[in-house]
Amino acid sequence: MADRKILLIGTAAAIGVLAGGALFLTMRGGDDRFAQCSSSAVAGGMDAFGTDFTLTRDDGRRVTSAEVFDKPSLLYFGYTFCPDVCPLDAARNAEAEALVQEAGHDVQTVFVTVDPRRDTPEVLADYTSLFSDTMIGLTGTDEEIAAVNRGWRNYYKAHDEEDQEYYLVDHMTNTYLVMPGGKTVEFFSREADPERMAETVACYAEAA
Template sequence: MIRSIRIAATVLLLLVGLAWGAAWFRAAPGEPLGQSFARLVAGAAPPSAGGVALPGGVSLGGPFALTDHTGRAVTDADYRGSFLLVFFGFTFCPDVCPTELQTVAAAMDLLGPQAARVRPLFITVDPARDTPAKLAEYVALFHPAITGLTGTPEQVAAVARAYRVYYARATPAGASEYLMDHSAFTYLMGPDGTLRTIFRPGVPAEEIAGALRAQLGAPARS
């Protein structure tokens, strides 16, 4: 069973790597790599001026039913009408999760009053440990606008599939607690629930804020 999971994870990581390579080769002049990747996944035409507006018909994201960090049952419909910055991780994450959440928090601060139209969502891939109370404690460390989301293992698996997020439990040698291997992209979703762009790990807050400003100033999609 463990060997099968490792093989599947290796294949998935290889496919993601190939996709990023294809995105690099097929990027339009001046197009950020994350937006080229999103366009490749969506099978869409190159982004419009500003490099962030993507046409509809994308295959990432979708309906979900989860529980927020206040204990309230929520669905994707509760966030419709706002731009979303969606990141998957877990509260015991030692490195990438706090780093990316700090970047999201900095991007929100850079937006100023425009940040009121953006909802950052932190969706756990470790529902066994990440209760609403634990998430509330964790997201409060980064920014008051960030909402933590958890659910049953089945609910989390469903939303992870919708965003094509890889995650698996792993216990390092000599460790007493397990960690979660997971992909670490940040998804920018439009008010209509469609993907606008994907930010790779390590993208600076200024780039995220710039992409959001371009979207916030663009006409709403019908």
């Protein structure tokens, strides 16, 4: 079956400042156990997304990617000072999480900061608690955060040249579905509604 390619643009808005990255996507067919759940994947396969890591959780504990991804997880990259996009996306992801849990599946949301200078574990703990009791916030050194973002091909850039306190950060806004063991199997754009996300996540959870 011939592949059909479409173009996805991921963008983040911050007080009129927009930044984004383009991902080339292709409709995927296949006979693996998740084939019936997937509608799209990045050209070359979703296996190209993800990386092992050790980061600091919002409770201050150092955790590995294997410890974090012990259940289906909706992974998002953002920052707590984000004025509009991040809280909307975090709330949407938390709503999808609740819908999947109501359907009887154990899932979670994960929020990785792109602003480790300001997003300490304590700041992340306060932030994630606004959306979900089970949302995991992760931070680390500049190098650790850069490596994780590279693993998921996530563009971000801090505009802190003139203001070291109230700066904004451009970043992509895709949410990734990561299965236990760290395998990234799906992504969702900002346009995805929580009901569609929940249906897709539940399909993967049932097929796992």
